[in-house]
Amino acid sequence: MKIVMLGLGKMGGNMATRLIRNGHEVVGYDTSQEVVSELEKTEKLIPSSSVKEAVSMLEGQKIIWMMLPAGEITKKQIADLIPLLNKDDIIVDGGNSNFKHSVKMGSMLEEYDIGFMDCGTSGGVWGLNEGYCLMVGASHEVAKAVEPVLKALAPTPQTGWLHVGPVGSGHFTKMIHNGIEYGMMESFAEGLELLKGREEYAIDVAEVTELWRHGSVVRSWLLDLTAEALKGDQNLDNIEPYVADSGEGRWTAVEAIEQGIPAPVLTQALQVRFRSQEKSKGYGYKILSIMRNAFGGHVMKKNKIIND
Numbered sequence: 613m614k615i616v617m618l619g620l621g622k623m624g625g626n627m628a629t630r631l632i633r634n635g636h637e638v639v640g641y642d643t644s645q646e647v648v649s650e651l652e653k654t655e656k657l658i659p660s661s662s663v664k665e666a667v668s669m670l671e672g673q674k675i676i677w678m679m680l681p682a683g684e685i686t687k688k689q690i691a692d693l694i695p696l697l698n699k700d701d702i703i704v705d706g707g708n709s710n711f712k713h714s715v716k717m718g719s720m721l722e723e724y725d726i727g728f729m730d731c732g733t734s735g736g737v738w739g740l741n742e743g744y745c746l747m748v749g750a751s752h753e754v755a756k757a758v759e760p761v762l763k764a765l766a767p768t769p770q771t772g773w774l775h776v777g778p779v780g781s782g783h784f785t786k787m788i789h790n791g792i793e794y795g796m797m798e799s800f801a802e803g804l805e806l807l808k809g810r811e812e813y814a815i816d817v818a819e820v821t822e823l824w825r826h827g828s829v830v831r832s833w834l835l836d837l838t839a840e841a842l843k844g845d846q847n848l849d850n851i852e853p854y855v856a857d858s859g860e861g862r863w864t865a866v867e868a869i870e871q872g873i874p875a876p877v878l879t880q881a882l883q884v885r886f887r888s889q890e891k892s893k894g895y896g897y898k899i900l901s902i903m904r905n906a907f908g909g910h911v912m913k914k915n916k917i918i919n920d
Contacts, residue, residue, distance in 0.1 A: 613760050614639070615675040616666045618689065619707075620647045620657075622909050623733065624679030626740035627706070627765060629655045634764035641666040663689070667696045674701040675758060679733075682709040682859065690717055694724055702727035702754055710863055711784035714749065718779030727754040728779055731762075732786020737909040743767030747789070748775045749782030791864030791878040794857075796834055797903050798881035798896075804838075805896035818842040837906035838899065852913035853897030855888040855904065 614637035617628040625647060628638045632655050639658040642648050651657035660666035667674060674697060680686045686709055693703060703726060705714060714730035721728045732747035733739075744765045748755055755762075755775040766772035776785050807815045821839035825831050842848075861882040868875035888897040904910040 613637070613675070614670060615677055615761060616641070616660075616670060617677050617679065618642075618663060618666070619679035620644075620651060621679065622737055623706075623735075623739070625651060626737070627677075627679065627733075627744065628657060630740050630743075631761065631764050632656060636761065636764055639666045639669045663692065664696060667693070673757065674698070675704065675761065676702070677704040677706055677761070679706050682707050682713075687713070687717070690721070694721070694726065697724075697726050699725040700727060702729060702757060704729040704731055704758060705783075706731045706733045708732075708786065708790075708858065708860055709783050710859075711749075711780045711782075711787060714783045715780035727751065727757070729754050729758055730779060730782040732782045732784075732789065734786065734789060736907040738907065739765075743772050746773040747782045747785040748773065749777055749779050749784070750775065751778065787860050787863050787867070790858075790860035791875070791882075793834075794861045794864075794881035794885070795877040796832070797900055798877075798884055800830075800834065800838060800903070801896035801899040804899050805894065808895050816846065818846040834903065834907070838903055841902040841906050848895065848898040848902065850914050851898045851901055853888055853894050853901070854913045855885045855897050855900040856910065857882060857885045861885070 616639045617624055618641050620628060620640050620642035628640050628651060631638050637658060639660055640648055640651060641660045641663055645661065648657065648659045652659045658669065660669065667676065676693060678686065678689060680689055686705060686707060690703060703721060705717070709730065711730065718728040727750070729748060729750035733744055735742060735744035746762055746766055748762065762773045763769035776782060804817050804821070807817050807820060818839065821835060821842055825835055825839055861878070865875065865879045865882050868879065901912045905912045
């Protein structure tokens with residue numbers, strides 16, 4: 613297939629690369645033409661200097677996959693695409709948009725006979741080689757049309773992607789996924805801080821996390837990444853105990869309130885991140901920060917080193 617990829621950052625660039633390596637043609641556009649040029653040179657991306665030019669390079673049913681920041685940027689880009697597209701063309705929002713926003717976008721595009729897919733995308737910086745977990749919200753017809761792309765992006769053509777339901781359900785599922793992720797990360801952070809706190813035992817948390825990877829019931833990819841990150845520096849002296857939140861955890865907590873379903877672990881994990889943003893101190897916050905960096909490439913705040 614030949615598709616357009618809008619947004620070639622950490623996720624979009626790697627996704628475009630994975631598609632190309634799996635035999636698809638990808639027309640790419642990013643506000644940074646340096647990124648476009650680099651992918652053209654290294655991966656044979658088909659470059660474009662504007663969204664309009666990128667869309668014009670497709671023939672037949674056009675599929676436009678967006679990996680853009682959630683909110684106004686995504687909303688504006690969808691509006692700008694409408695006059696460039698024809699009946700039965702498809703827009704895929706693979707970013708972390710709020711599922712309620714996705715439902716509105718789908719309804720609006722339906723009026724123009726343009727298909728829409730909200731695709732919750734997990735895999736972070738490892739997706740290029742490992743494949744992405746894709747949670748798809750769309751009509752049956754739209755999901756079928758995009759299926760070859762989903763199969764190429766997933767870990768295997770048969771696993772790692774799922775048409776979970778109608779428009780909105782993909783981003784809803786990803787939102788809950790990220791809420792669970794918050795809880796798992798917080799659990800590891802608290803446990804490792806407790807291990808570190810019993811100073812008379814001098815427990816090597818790097819060795820313990822490596823130990824838990826083998827045969828333990830808490831083994832997971834998140835633990836793998838944590839163990840790897842701690843190998844170089846288990847004290848994390850150069851990491852600030854500051855943990856950002858991207859929004860998905862907040863939306864999950866709000867959803868729990870709206871449904872009247874108790875979600876104390878997910879909600880508390882979010883509140884702990886808020887506390888870290890108030891200049892709190894703690895080894896657990898540093899653990900959370902390195903985990904975010906390990907799977908998503910999120911920037912870690914580092915302590916300033918002053919040379920006297």
